[in-house]
Amino acid sequence: MNSPPRPPTTNHLRGHPTEFEQIIQEKSHNFVGREFVFTAINNFLHHDNQGYFTIIGAPGSGKSAILAKYVADNPQVIYYNAELEGKNRADEFLVNICTQLINQYSLNYASLPDNATEGSWFFSNLLQQISDKLEPHQKLLIAIDGLNCIDRNSQPPGTNLFYLPRYLPDGVYFLLTRRPFLRQKSGLLIETPSQSLDLADYPEQNRRDIQAYIQSYLTPLTLLPYEGRGGQDYSPPLVGEGLGERSNLKFWLSNHQISEQEFCDRLTTFSENNFMYVSQIISAIPSLGEATPTVSFSTIPSANANAENSYPEPFQYNELPPSLEAYYRQHLHQMIPPEQGTEHSTDVLNVLIQQQKAISVEAIAQIIDTDEYEVEEVLESWLEFLHQEQIDGETHYSLYHSSFRHWLSTQQIQPDD
Numbered sequence: 001m002n003s004p005p006r007p008p009t010t011n012h013l014r015g016h017p018t019e020f021e022q023i024i025q026e027k028s029h030n031f032v033g034r035e036f037v038f039t040a041i042n043n044f045l046h047h048d049n050q051g052y053f054t055i056i057g058a059p060g061s062g063k064s065a066i067l068a069k070y071v072a073d074n075p076q077v078i079y080y081n082a083e084l085e086g087k088n089r090a091d092e093f094l095v096n097i098c099t100q101l102i103n104q105y106s107l108n109y110a111s112l113p114d115n116a117t118e119g120s121w122f123f124s125n126l127l128q129q130i131s132d133k134l135e136p137h138q139k140l141l142i143a144i145d146g147l148n149c150i151d152r153n154s155q156p157p158g159t160n161l162f163y164l165p166r167y168l169p170d171g172v173y174f175l176l177t178r179r180p181f182l183r184q185k186s187g188l189l190i191e192t193p194s195q196s197l198d199l200a201d202y203p204e205q206n207r208r209d210i211q212a213y214i215q216s217y218l219t220p221l222t223l224l225p226y227e228g229r230g231g232q233d234y235s236p237p238l239v240g241e242g243l244g245e246r247s248n249l250k251f252w253l254s255n256h257q258i259s260e261q262e263f264c265d266r267l268t269t270f271s272e273n274n275f276m277y278v279s280q281i282i283s284a285i286p287s288l289g290e291a292t293p294t295v296s297f298s299t300i301p302s303a304n305a306n307a308e309n310s311y312p313e314p315f316q317y318n319e320l321p322p323s324l325e326a327y328y329r330q331h332l333h334q335m336i337p338p339e340q341g342t343e344h345s346t347d348v349l350n351v352l353i354q355q356q357k358a359i360s361v362e363a364i365a366q367i368i369d370t371d372e373y374e375v376e377e378v379l380e381s382w383l384e385f386l387h388q389e390q391i392d393g394e395t396h397y398s399l400y401h402s403s404f405r406h407w408l409s410t411q412q413i414q415p416d417d
Helices: 018-028 035-047 063-073 090-104 121-133 203-216 243-255 260-271 275-284 322-335 345-354 361-368 372-380 402-409
Strands: 051-056 078-081 140-145 172-178 194-198 386-391 394-399
Touching (some): 018 063, 018 078, 035 172, 035 194, 063 078, 063 140, 063 172, 078 090, 090 121, 121 140, 121 172, 203 275, 243 260, 260 275, 275 322, 345 372, 345 394, 345 402, 361 372, 394 402
Parallel strands (some): 051 172, 051 194, 140 172
Antiparallel strands (some): 386 394
16 A cells, blocks of 8 residues: 655755755766757747647657756756656655645645645646746746656546646646657646657757767866865866766777777667667776676677677677666566566567567568557557657557667567467
8 A cells, every 4th residue: 555645855955855856966967968859948938828848759768868957957947757666646746746836936835735636626726826926937847757657547547647737827837758659648638838849850969969978978077277275276076077987988998999989980870869778888888887797899789699609790799788688677567567468469579579670560460460450559558669660651660779679589578379
């Protein structure tokens, strides 16, 4: 049984609850680029008097980092993360977010009403009170990361996710992130201005930002002028600034006779514009961590690889970093929960694993000898883990990242009976 949600403990340095402050700092650390997203957000805020702005992207595409960076640069923004353990329930959200609103805007409430989590009434009331107090051009922004993680069983069917308001008063905006989804199953009924930005629609900008992210690990930090400590001319590097990581990476590349440009180009290509993949590969490169690394850029993923292979080709790897493997294992458990797989789910997945190119519903149905409707039903439940492309007017599907497909190929996924 879930315990009743408790009001958050506030970090007074910034105003965000302490349980969220660390993730804001971690996600925004070493952040680069994404200007096209911030420009779109700012244009929306200036064009409409209120509304919802949603960032959509596949796992690891950088949605959470974008939102964290925006919040870090705009500390007045109210922040909530539904991806954290225990934070995906509607009652927990309402207690946390309403407490933040009351504290930040000094509203006259000693405590929340006993029935504050029974629907959206109290939440909407707070938003209206704050809207009435806003100065001209002042805005209330509420950022919610990970809408796809919300437990829909924590509230009555047919209600908006987290009881988000159908209507918004002037000056009130929501910034949301979520993985790809079916529009008709969004879980939100809203009648207010809204805009979505799908990161997949910006491949060139994403590739440029991936390259900048990799280059940030190859560029030594510049020490800043420093005064007040025994005549020292430059400030010492702070813990966590990454100076050691950058030096170690450059040293490792030099030892393996890999040029920085080659490293950047190859890793950018392998990344398929996925920041999670890049960050985990870099962190697992030898000498960047205390643990024995599992990744070697002296060697590339091969469908025929096995433990005996020596991987002579450049830029191949033997195993995934443990953290990335755990990330992929979470995906698999979401797609096919243990002992809860839907009919045809493993058959469809095995077809996707075997295909290096996107494949149509009709082709999958023919391979596994079933109705197209059955295949569509499975694929629709997996949209967040799939890449879609239109070929000759027909939607084709593939797994969202080649690395994920390679990892799945090593798992024992039994066919449906």
